[in-house]
Amino acid sequence: MSRKGADIVIETLKEEKVDVIFGLPGGAIMEVYDALYRDGSIKHILARHEQGAGHMAEGYAKATGKVGVAMTTSGPGATNIVTPIADAYMDSVPLVVITGQVPTHMIGNDAFQEVDIVGITRPITKHNFLVRDIEELPLVIRKAFYIASTGRPGPVLVDIPKDITQQLSDVKIPSMDEVKRSLPGYKPHVEGNTQQIKKAAKLIMSARRPVLYVGGGAVNAEAQEELVELAELMKIPVTTTTQGKGAFPENHPLALRMLGMHGTYYANMAVYNSDLLIAVGARFDDRVTGKIDEFAPDARIIHIDIDPASISKNIIVDVPIVGDVKIVLRKLINELKRKGAKIEHPEDREKWIEQIEKWKKLHPLTYRNSRKVIKPQYVIEQIYEATNGDAIIVPGVGQHQMWAAMFYKYSYPRQFLNSGGLGTMGFGLPAGIGAKVGRPDKEVFVIDGDGSFVMTMQEIITAVQYRIPVKVAIINNAYLGMVRQWQELFYDKRYSEVDLSLQPDFVKLAEAMGAVGFRAEKPKEVREILEEAMKIDDRPVVLDFVVDREENVLPMVPPGKSYKDMILEDGKGAEAETMYLVG
Amino acid sequence: MADTVGGADITVAKAPKFRQTKKGHVRKHVINVKVRNEIGVLARIATLIAGKGYNIESLSVGETHEPGISRMTIEVVGDDIVIDQVVKQLRKLIDTLKVRDITDVPHVERELVLVKVHTPTSRARDEVLRIVEIFRGKIIDVSPETYTIEVTGDEDKIDAMLELLKPFGIKEMARTGKVAMKRELFLEEGNTE
Numbered sequence: 001m002s003r004k005g006a007d008i009v010i011e012t013l014k015e016e017k018v019d020v021i022f023g024l025p026g027g028a029i030m031e032v033y034d035a036l037y038r039d040g041s042i043k044h045i046l047a048r049h050e051q052g053a054g055h056m057a058e059g060y061a062k063a064t065g066k067v068g069v070a071m072t073t074s075g076p077g078a079t080n081i082v083t084p085i086a087d088a089y090m091d092s093v094p095l096v097v098i099t100g101q102v103p104t105h106m107i108g109n110d111a112f113q114e115v116d117i118v119g120i121t122r123p124i125t126k127h128n129f130l131v132r133d134i135e136e137l138p139l140v141i142r143k144a145f146y147i148a149s150t151g152r153p154g155p156v157l158v159d160i161p162k163d164i165t166q167q168l169s170d171v172k173i174p175s176m177d178e179v180k181r182s183l184p185g186y187k188p189h190v191e192g193n194t195q196q197i198k199k200a201a202k203l204i205m206s207a208r209r210p211v212l213y214v215g216g217g218a219v220n221a222e223a224q225e226e227l228v229e230l231a232e233l234m235k236i237p238v239t240t241t242t243q244g245k246g247a248f249p250e251n252h253p254l255a256l257r258m259l260g261m262h263g264t265y266y267a268n269m270a271v272y273n274s275d276l277l278i279a280v281g282a283r284f285d286d287r288v289t290g291k292i293d294e295f296a297p298d299a300r301i302i303h304i305d306i307d308p309a310s311i312s313k314n315i316i317v318d319v320p321i322v323g324d325v326k327i328v329l330r331k332l333i334n335e336l337k338r339k340g341a342k343i344e345h346p347e348d349r350e351k352w353i354e355q356i357e358k359w360k361k362l363h364p365l366t367y368r369n370s371r372k373v374i375k376p377q378y379v380i381e382q383i384y385e386a387t388n389g390d391a392i393i394v395p396g397v398g399q400h401q402m403w404a405a406m407f408y409k410y411s412y413p414r415q416f417l418n419s420g421g422l423g424t425m426g427f428g429l430p431a432g433i434g435a436k437v438g439r440p441d442k443e444v445f446v447i448d449g450d451g452s453f454v455m456t457m458q459e460i461i462t463a464v465q466y467r468i469p470v471k472v473a474i475i476n477n478a479y480l481g482m483v484r485q486w487q488e489l490f491y492d493k494r495y496s497e498v499d500l501s502l503q504p505d506f507v508k509l510a511e512a513m514g515a516v517g518f519r520a521e522k523p524k525e526v527r528e529i530l531e532e533a534m535k536i537d538d539r540p541v542v543l544d545f546v547v548d549r550e551e552n553v554l555p556m557v558p559p560g561k562s563y564k565d566m567i568l569e570d571g572k573g574a575e576a577e578t579m580y581l582v583g
Numbered sequence: 584m585a586d587t588v589g590g591a592d593i594t595v596a597k598a599p600k601f602r603q604t605k606k607g608h609v610r611k612h613v614i615n616v617k618v619r620n621e622i623g624v625l626a627r628i629a630t631l632i633a634g635k636g637y638n639i640e641s642l643s644v645g646e647t648h649e650p651g652i653s654r655m656t657i658e659v660v661g662d663d664i665v666i667d668q669v670v671k672q673l674r675k676l677i678d679t680l681k682v683r684d685i686t687d688v689p690h691v692e693r694e695l696v697l698v699k700v701h702t703p704t705s706r707a708r709d710e711v712l713r714i715v716e717i718f719r720g721k722i723i724d725v726s727p728e729t730y731t732i733e734v735t736g737d738e739d740k741i742d743a744m745l746e747l748l749k750p751f752g753i754k755e756m757a758r759t760g761k762v763a764m765k766r767e768l769f770l771e772e773g774n775t776e
Contacts, residue, residue, distance in 0.1 A: 122623070122626060123630050123631075184619070309668065
């Protein structure tokens with residue numbers, strides 16, 4: 001049956017079981033929006049800025065594991081969504097971004113609202129396409145979904161010139177087989193080399209001080225069951241990155257929680273002193289390793305990752321295993337069981353676990369609470385209580401993000417959705433909206449900073465329009481807090497351009513946009529407004545927590561330094577303390 | 584020996600060896616890439632290599648006997664470890680079918696050069712002609728003042744001939760860039776595909 005290119009787009013999206021699109025229309029994409037309107041079966045969330053649409057699609061994808069779909073027009077519409085695309089690329093988020101383009105005959109002529117978005121996004125997409133022929137349109141879209149969602153997931157952009165959306169064609173929607181056949185150079189499914197898995201099993205059995213270091217790859221592969229089984233079987237403590245949070249429950253006795261720059265003392269000590277580090281779907285980011293020459297100096301390293309290019313990129317590993325994390329872990333467990341799952345040095349292993357318990361007691365995650373001012377950490381703890389630890393937490397980027405990572409305990413995968421790799425301020429609110437759209441059954445709490453929030457705050461209107469009841473807790477210290485912290489610690493308190501004390505009244509702002517606003521200025525009000533907020537389920541709630549302005553995120557490994565240089569206290573009311581360890 | 588680690592006792596078996604981020608040897612690499620002849624594939628490959636801060640020394644692309652499949656030979660100077668990373672990332676590209684660093688694999692390589700030499704006198708013409716013969720080149724264009732020479736060969740041969748022609752005055756030169764193919768009779772051990 002002959003139909004317009006725009007109808008083919010919608011038809012193909014339905015074939016891919018897309019139930020929601022986040023976007024904002026404009027000239028070059030109008031045909032597709034017309035087809036969307038006429039079809040009527042796919043929900044569309046109209047963001048107020050394309051960046052918002054992109055982060056919403058990311059939040060949706062991160063919360064559900066499905067492909068997030070965003071749609072914008074050409075030119076500025078396309079460039080506005082570049083940041084979310086880069087963000088999705090860094091954090092391996094499956095995203096399909098459809099952009100309108102000027103008509104084929106005008107491409108390259110500096111036409112109105114023309115940019116070469118395929119060229120711009122080439123280094124920040126897993127792949128991208130410019131559709132040149134209506135006959136290939138459905139195949140390209142299906143390829144985009146296949147590439148985005150398989151292997152190491154990532155964003156794929158499809159740029160469609162307006163004339164292609166207007167032409168008529170009776171082209172069929174290709175089958176999955178045809179899609180795979182059209183991509184002979186793309187083989188995303190890898191099961192892991194058996195010899196390497198045997199080697200890894202041997203190392204694990206003979207290790208005295210092993211640690212599992214788990215990243216987002218374990219979440220993407222849905223390997224939480226295997227992880228818990230492996231950790232329990234071989235008594236291995238587990239630390240997770242921000243992307244890996246929840247892949248191993250943080251209330252498990254073997255959990256070390258987060259490692260790295262703002263990791264727990266005990267996670268960093270364990271990694272530093274380990275003799276075997278098993279990296280699972282993690283990529284040795286500099287925020288994790290600190291000074292790379294002194295990262296886990298005594299450890300042999302097993303690295304399981306689906307992306308061969310991630311292996312031995314930042315750090316040379318002893319046993320690389322390229323493969324799907326879930327499949328490889330299952331095979332590894334089977335191999336260990338076949339060998340009797342023997343811990344060859346049980347006494348050393350006992351001592352190791354004991355040592356870690358000592359470290360946990362020595363420096364637990366803590367802060368000095370106050371009766372006069374609200375401490376940001378206290379707010380996070382209260383949110384934890386108010387939500388029974390079951391909410392999906394979506395932070396922006398900055399101090400509040402780290403406090404949210406530290407003082408809320410995560411028990412299931414896809415519970416902590418943050419911009420880890422790119423560190424995009426403004427991520428929180430729109431990603432939280434996307435997450436709530438994908439998981440309406442869960443309470444979604446955006447924990448934002450006052451700096452982050454204002455970058456994308458217009459999306460409150462979107463949440464009001466579609467009655468998306470996200471909760472937004474602003475940890476308001478009237479600073480660009482993380483930058484201020486670095487200036488305090490490394491620039492002799494020269495607070496260059498970080499003061500945000502001139503700010504809108506967030507309560508009135510929320511009300512002006514049709515949301516509900518509350519403010520807490522005293523510790524006792526924290527719980528009160530949280531309880532009020534929990535009663536509202538038909539629109540977004542903005543909670544303005546006016547917190548201690550100069551609270552620091554600690555512990556901290558200073559940038560470019562080693563774990564042994566970890567700062568545990570900042571001297572505010574306590575002795576400054578720096579850790580020196582072996583070596 | 585027992586040592587105090589992070590405020591508690593732990594047995595440290597040996598003094599920690601600090602993990603070295605390996606630095607490789609910097610040299611010229613020859614990389615063969617088989618690609619699907621899609622729009623933008625050259626840009627993708629160039630972007631990737633440029634993104635590592637490396638300059639492409641030479642690049643040649645052409646179709647192969649298989650329809651829709653092209654082959655590239657890329658020459659790039661870089662650190663062994665980083666080039667290994669580049670190769671892995673090139674393999675990740677959707678449109679690449681096969682990527683191989685053949686620097687250490689026995690291979691044949693050829694380049695074609697066109698060079699226009701200043702030959703105003705009959706003596707110069709005689710000498711240049713002799714050099715061209717020795718190097719099995721061809722003179723493909725003649726003017727009263729110049730010879731245009733075509734020669735193919737590996738890097739050493741071409742460099743040697745250019746060195747000999749230089750004193751006459753090279754007016755113009757164009758090189759195709761290297762094409763390379765691994766030798767069939769040398770079966771390498773333990774190659775990484």
